[in-house]
Amino acid sequence: MVAQGHAVISLAEGELDFDTPAHIRQAAVAGIMDGHTRYTNVAGTPQLRAAIVRKFARDNVLHYDESEVIAATGAKQILFNALLATINDGDEAIVVAPYWVSYSEMVRIAGGTPVAVTPAAEDGFKLTPDALAAAITPRTRWLMLNSPCNPSGSLYSADELRGLADVLRVHPRVLVMSDDIYEKIVFEGEFCSFAQAAPDMKARTLTINGVSKAYAMTGWRLGYAGGPLWLVKALEMLQSQSTSNPSSVSQAAAIAALDGPQDFLEDWMVRLRWRRDLAVDLLAGAAPLLTMRTPPAAFYLYADCSGTIGMRTPGGNLIESDLDLARYLLEEAGVAVVPGTAFGLAPYLRFAYAVSDDRLRMACAQIVQACRRLSRP
Numbered sequence: 001m002v003a004q005g006h007a008v009i010s011l012a013e014g015e016l017d018f019d020t021p022a023h024i025r026q027a028a029v030a031g032i033m034d035g036h037t038r039y040t041n042v043a044g045t046p047q048l049r050a051a052i053v054r055k056f057a058r059d060n061v062l063h064y065d066e067s068e069v070i071a072a073t074g075a076k077q078i079l080f081n082a083l084l085a086t087i088n089d090g091d092e093a094i095v096v097a098p099y100w101v102s103y104s105e106m107v108r109i110a111g112g113t114p115v116a117v118t119p120a121a122e123d124g125f126k127l128t129p130d131a132l133a134a135a136i137t138p139r140t141r142w143l144m145l146n147s148p149c150n151p152s153g154s155l156y157s158a159d160e161l162r163g164l165a166d167v168l169r170v171h172p173r174v175l176v177m178s179d180d181i182y183e184k185i186v187f188e189g190e191f192c193s194f195a196q197a198a199p200d201m202k203a204r205t206l207t208i209n210g211v212s213k214a215y216a217m218t219g220w221r222l223g224y225a226g227g228p229l230w231l232v233k234a235l236e237m238l239q240s241q242s243t244s245n246p247s248s249v250s251q252a253a254a255i256a257a258l259d260g261p262q263d264f265l266e267d268w269m270v271r272l273r274w275r276r277d278l279a280v281d282l283l284a285g286a287a288p289l290l291t292m293r294t295p296p297a298a299f300y301l302y303a304d305c306s307g308t309i310g311m312r313t314p315g316g317n318l319i320e321s322d323l324d325l326a327r328y329l330l331e332e333a334g335v336a337v338v339p340g341t342a343f344g345l346a347p348y349l350r351f352a353y354a355v356s357d358d359r360l361r362m363a364c365a366q367i368v369q370a371c372r373r374l375s376r377p
C-alpha cells in the first residue's frame with residue numbers, strides 16, 4: 001500500500017523510533033577510523049567479550065568467563081544456532097504462547113517440534129509450574145522463555161522463575177533459553193534473568209541478550225549470550241562455518257553501548273510508558289471489540305479482538321479471523337498491525353507503540369473509527 005502511495009502508519013515494527021545514542025554512533029565512527037574493519041575472532045573481539053562479561057555481572061549477577069560468552073549477528077542468530085546445535089529430529093521445545101514468531105519456525109527448521117503452552121490471559125500469559133510440568137516429555141530439549149515478552153509484554157518475577165526452576169530441576173535433559181532482549185524496557189516490576197533467579201540452573205541456561213532493543217540498534221545486528229562452555233563452543237563452531245564474526249564496526253559500537261552511560265534509558269522509559277498509557281486510553285474507545293491489559297514491559301499491546309469475529313466491514317466482508325481484521329485495519333484505517341495468529345494465539349492483534357506521539361495518536365483514532373464502522377449482520 002505504501003508503494004501505491006497510500007499513507008500507512010505502521011504499528012507492526014518491533015523496534016524503537018529513537019536514534020541510537022550519539023556516544024554509541026561516535027564509537028562506531030572511531031572504530032572505522034581506527035581500522036576496526038577486518039575479520040575479528042568468530043565469537044567477538046576480546047574487548048567486546050570482556051564488556052559482555054561485565055554486563056552480565058553488573059546487571060544480572062551472572063558471572064561468566066570470557067570463553068562462556070559469544071557475540072553474534074543479532075540475538076536471532078544465537079537463538080537459531082542454539083537450536084540447530086542441540087535439537088535432534090523429533091526433539092521438542094516448549095514455547096509459551098503468545099510467543100515471538102520466529103521461535104516456532106526456528107525449532108521446525110532445526111528438525112524439532114515446537115510444543116506450545118498457552119497460559120491464561122488473566123495470568124498475564126505467564127507459564128505456571130503446573131503447565132510446565134504437564135508439557136514436559138522425554139523428548140523435551142528446551143524451554144524457551146522470553147521475559148519481558150514479545151508480544152504480550154509480560155514480565156516474570158524472580159519468584160515465578162524460581163517456581164519454573166523447581167519443575168525443571170528433576171528434568172536434567174531440558175535446557176533453558178532465557179531470551180532477555182527486552183530487559184531494559186520495563187515500566188512496572190523488576191527484571192530478573194532466569195539463571196539469576198535460580199543460580200543452580202546456570203549450567204543449562206543460555207542467557208541471550210543484545211543491543212537491538214535497549215539501545216535502539218536493531219540495524220546494527222549485534223546480539224550476545226552467556227552459557228555453558230560446551231554450548232558456547234558449539235555456537236562458535238556453527239558461526240565459524242556460516243557467517244563468521246558479527247560486524248567489526250557494530251562490535252566497536254556495542255562496547256560503548258554496554259560500558260557507556262545508561263542514564264538516557266530513564267528518559268526513554270518515561271516516554272515509552274506515556275505512549276503505552278496513551279495507546280491503552282485511546283484504544284479503550286474500541287472496547288468491547290478490542291480489549292487489552294496494560295502490560296508492565298516491552299513496547300507492545302496484545303489486544304483480544306474476539307469481539308470483532310463475525311462482524312461485517314462497511315464493504316460487506318465478514319471478519320472471520322484476526323488476519324481479516326488486520327487486513328481491514330490496513331485497508332480501511334491505514335494502520336499496519338500484526339495478527340495474533342503469527343504469535344500462536346488468536347484472535348489477537350499486536351500493536352507496537354514505539355512510534356512518535358502524533359503518529360500513535362492518529363493510528364489509535366483511525367483504529368477506533370474503523371472498529372466502530374463494523375456491524376453485526
Ligand SMILES: Cc1ncc(COP(=O)(O)O)c(C=O)c1O
Nearest residue numbers: 014074075076100150210212223
Ligand atoms: C523476543 C525476541 N527475541 C529476539 C529478537 C531478535 O533480536 P535481534 O535484533 O538481536 O536479532 C527479537 C526481535 O524482535 C525479539 O522480539
